[in-house]
Amino acid sequence: MDIPSEVAAAAADPSPNVRYWWVNHKRTHRQELDGEFLWSPKRKQSTAESESSHNMTRVMPGDVVFAYSFTGGTVRAVGVVLSRAREAPNPFDQGAQRKNGGGHRGWQVTVRFAELSQPWHPKDHVEQWSRLLPEKHAPLRSSGDANPAIYLASVPQKLAQTLRRLIGTEVDELIEGITQRAGSNFPDDVAEEALLQRVDLTPAAKIDLLKARRGQGVFRANLEGVETACRLTGLLDRRHLRAIHIKPWRKSDDAEKLDGCNGLLLSPHLEHLFCRGYISFSDSGELLVSRYLNPAVLDKWGLQLPRYVDEFRPEQCRYLDYHRREVFERHVGGRRKSTEDSGEPAAGDPVDAEPVSPVTIYGVE
Secondary structure, three states: OOOOHHHHHOOOOOOOOOOEEEEEEOOOHHHHHHHOEEEEEOOOOOHHHHHHHHHHHHOOOOOEEEEEEOOOOEEEEEEEEOOOOEEEEOOOOHHHHHHHOOOOEEEEEEEEEEEEEEEEOHHHHHHHHHHHOOOOOOOEOOOOOEOOOOOEEEEOHHHHHHHHHHHOOHHHHHHHHHHHHOOOOHHHHHHHHHHHOOOOOOHHHHHHHHHHHOOOHHHHHHHHOOOOOOOOOOOOOHHHOEEEEOOOHHHOOHHHHHOHHHEEEEOHHHHHHHHOOOEEEOOOOEEEEOOOOOHHHHHHOOOOOOOEOOOOOHHHHHHHHHHHHHOOOOOHHHOOHHHHHHOOOOOOOOOOOOOOOOOEOOOOO
């Protein structure tokens, strides 16, 4: 198996933990939440303000932001960062933009926010979080009041986890909802951006890993040494086959991203079903079909059940085990949770696409 040595050496740490930030909104609270952005001027006078400006350039896609409003002294929303910082004029000074062709320049970051059903009051829980504040550039004071000199501050992991626990499970639900609405490619985009920022890999190693996301390069060559055709259609023409990861690229460590045993060659329509958790395979080669897959799909695409393919190699089975546990049937029929709860079909969904009794379900007789 051809895996570059520098990639193998870095494989122990597949991805950094999610980072957390705290933004102190003053009068611009509503504009930034509704406009889905953060903005901070570049030119700052105090050390604290300079730190906030520097933090704007450190924010990465996938990071989580706690949004505090001075109005009411509460955390009103949480957000997920969708882009890195870019230069932008002051969005709050339209007059200056018209007068001097852009106004004061600053850093702008796209953040999608979701508001809490009940604002959270830091002062009500001071004793539980104040000892976790950083010594410098803390967004809050030990009294529970916000630090007016700080716009954007990094939140240490222990403090972030404490805040999530105190605010409640709604934080996790909102973060998940934002991530889902950002699109199916967003998690991979986050992982790719994190990979590009790493300093432990050579440029060539980064290229190999990025090509692997798209089913190209070293990964494709390694995979074609293991798989020779689409297991379900039997198609041999590799020009029309997708090289995909069994354990998703973003969840794999560096070595797993390039491991040919962590892949399949599938026809495009089957790649769609496999990557979205509508089908999987047992180690012995039985096709497993999600209870949420519309039976019409099986009929129109000629997937007759029961269906068996060749038994998988032991090296492939650990990846298939991950797929069955973490991907298979995890998309709940491809519907948004809120739509499913209401009982109404989502726009564009066929009315007969409700979950049906499983044809073949992993772990169920």
